[in-house]
Amino acid sequence: MTILNELSAVELRDRITGGEIKSVDAAEAVFQAIAAWDPFLHAYNSTFRESTLRGAEKIDRDRAAGKKPGLLSGVPIAIKDNICTTFGTTTCSSKMLADFRSPYNASVVEKLQNAGALIVGKTNLDEFAMGSSTENSAFGPTHNPWNTRRVPGGSSGGSAAATAAGLCSAALGSDTGGSIRQPASLCGIVGLKPTYGLVSRYGLVAFASSLDQIGPLARTVADAALLLQVIAGHDPRDSTSWPEPSDDYLSELEKPLEEVRLGLPEEFTGEGVDAEVASAVRTAVEFYRAQGAKIVPVSLPHTRYGIAAYYVIAPAEAASNLARYDGVHYGHRAAHPEDLYDLYAASRAQGFGPEVQRRIMLGTYALSAGYYDAYYLRALKVRQLIKHDFDEAFQQCDFIACPTSPTVAFELGAKSGDPLRMYLCDVFTVTCNIAGIPGMNIPCGFSSDGLPIGLQLLGPIFSERRMLRLARQYEKNHDWHKRRPQPPAAEPRHKQPD
Ligand code: GLN
Numbered sequence: 001m002t003i004l005n006e007l008s009a010v011e012l013r014d015r016i017t018g019g020e021i022k023s024v025d026a027a028e029a030v031f032q033a034i035a036a037w038d039p040f041l042h043a044y045n046s047t048f049r050e051s052t053l054r055g056a057e058k059i060d061r062d063r064a065a066g067k068k069p070g071l072l073s074g075v076p077i078a079i080k081d082n083i084c085t086t087f088g089t090t091t092c093s094s095k096m097l098a099d100f101r102s103p104y105n106a107s108v109v110e111k112l113q114n115a116g117a118l119i120v121g122k123t124n125l126d127e128f129a130m131g132s133s134t135e136n137s138a139f140g141p142t143h144n145p146w147n148t149r150r151v152p153g154g155s156s157g158g159s160a161a162a163t164a165a166g167l168c169s170a171a172l173g174s175d176t177g178g179s180i181r182q183p184a185s186l187c188g189i190v191g192l193k194p195t196y197g198l199v200s201r202y203g204l205v206a207f208a209s210s211l212d213q214i215g216p217l218a219r220t221v222a223d224a225a226l227l228l229q230v231i232a233g234h235d236p237r238d239s240t241s242w243p244e245p246s247d248d249y250l251s252e253l254e255k256p257l258e259e260v261r262l263g264l265p266e267e268f269t270g271e272g273v274d275a276e277v278a279s280a281v282r283t284a285v286e287f288y289r290a291q292g293a294k295i296v297p298v299s300l301p302h303t304r305y306g307i308a309a310y311y312v313i314a315p316a317e318a319a320s321n322l323a324r325y326d327g328v329h330y331g332h333r334a335a336h337p338e339d340l341y342d343l344y345a346a347s348r349a350q351g352f353g354p355e356v357q358r359r360i361m362l363g364t365y366a367l368s369a370g371y372y373d374a375y376y377l378r379a380l381k382v383r384q385l386i387k388h389d390f391d392e393a394f395q396q397c398d399f400i401a402c403p404t405s406p407t408v409a410f411e412l413g414a415k416s417g418d419p420l421r422m423y424l425c426d427v428f429t430v431t432c433n434i435a436g437i438p439g440m441n442i443p444c445g446f447s448s449d450g451l452p453i454g455l456q457l458l459g460p461i462f463s464e465r466r467m468l469r470l471a472r473q474y475e476k477n478h479d480w481h482k483r484r485p486q487p488p489a490a491e492p493r494h495k496q497p498d
Helices: 003-007 011-019 023-041 049-064 107-114 157-165 180-187 221-231 274-292 301-324 338-352 356-368 373-396 419-426 431-435 464-476
Strands: 042-046 078-080 118-122 170-175 190-193 215-220 260-263 296-300 399-403 440-444 452-458
Touching: 011 023, 011 049, 011 157, 011 221, 023 049, 023 078, 023 118, 042 157, 049 118, 049 338, 078 157, 107 118, 107 221, 118 440, 157 170, 157 180, 157 215, 170 190, 170 221, 180 440, 180 452, 190 221, 190 464, 215 221, 215 373, 221 464, 260 274, 260 373, 260 431, 274 296, 274 399, 274 440, 274 452, 274 464, 296 373, 301 356, 301 373, 301 419, 301 431, 356 373, 373 431, 399 464, 440 464
Parallel strands: 078 118, 078 170, 260 296, 260 399
Antiparallel strands: 042 118, 170 215, 190 215, 190 440, 399 452, 440 452
């Protein structure tokens, strides 16, 4: 267990390829950690012990035979359960797809496997990635490893909890309005949402296609860069994939940025932000100032419409994408329908949970004749204004710094009865998807009750290479990322209530 909890993906890979650690031993250690800890967390929907161990044996054999190792040789990786794999199921944490077996692998899964990664399991999420706490999973919530009475964030809560707790070296998530960055923030790890089009969406179950991106969750900036290196790049099977070759995210990672201008948006502070979150983010910005960054105030005036626009655009696209679940082509099929209409209605009513149904209704309403102009079209206009805000801001600064989440991890159940309060968790993350730009979370402190706080960096399209260097510069001078949550056995028997 300690092997993985202490080593980063890069270190583990280096030790496996250098022969100091056997891939099989590393894989065994992951499954031991999962057996010990996941009953308390429920980070995984399914795990693949046999295939992982077989893969690990092959890595060890290939090494002995002198074969050239891949970038992720022997590294145990978890995959969000809305990314298709031919092995196991791809459930989207929905009853609708509880038994769904994909006939193909997502491009990102192929790329990971070609790089030597071992796919250890599929992680829990809010049903169809709709949520900010992983409580919307049809299979029960994931718990935060720092405090199991708290949520891990969402919707990639399983990937974030598994990575934070050392139940994998790193993971993939998807981010439509914050679902990589916000759980990374609440679990104290690094999470990166790439520029729209940088990573192939082929094999990602669609939620809102103009916003969805796959990206890495990892314990260090270098690990996030390593995963991005492997998964980025053009894919002819995704028509929105960017046709140019991707950057090299690893080669200059250790080199601090020179003369960086860091923008502080006035709209991203103030009301609704925990005092401890605001203070940790301010301290992080001061660090950059002390390192020579120029801090420039910027304004993103349309940010205040971000949540409203997002919660029209995302449900509208979702309503259309989820129309394919009709009980005929895919997924759950209701028994004994009276007629075809009843088959559709009953299959969908039984297969989809309450939040997914709410989104479908919101989206259908926003797209319907008579309301299209008032809601959907208007939201698209706001989208342009938000994009324009960022274009203007990036004339004055190279990157923007702000909180990822206005609060630290909240109690399970605290917001699940109040959708609007839950939607407000995404206030700092949705504009990044709306504009298609990259954003990442890095750990930047802890609250007085020991919960992680995250700093969000936002940059212009395709600025990942420099953004990762900026993040690494912070990480190198702090040790937040070295703190790890303790497994249950190590917790005091009589825990103080918090
Ligand atoms: N919390 C947001 C939502 O519920 C974002 C989800 C996501 O990024 N997948 O839509």
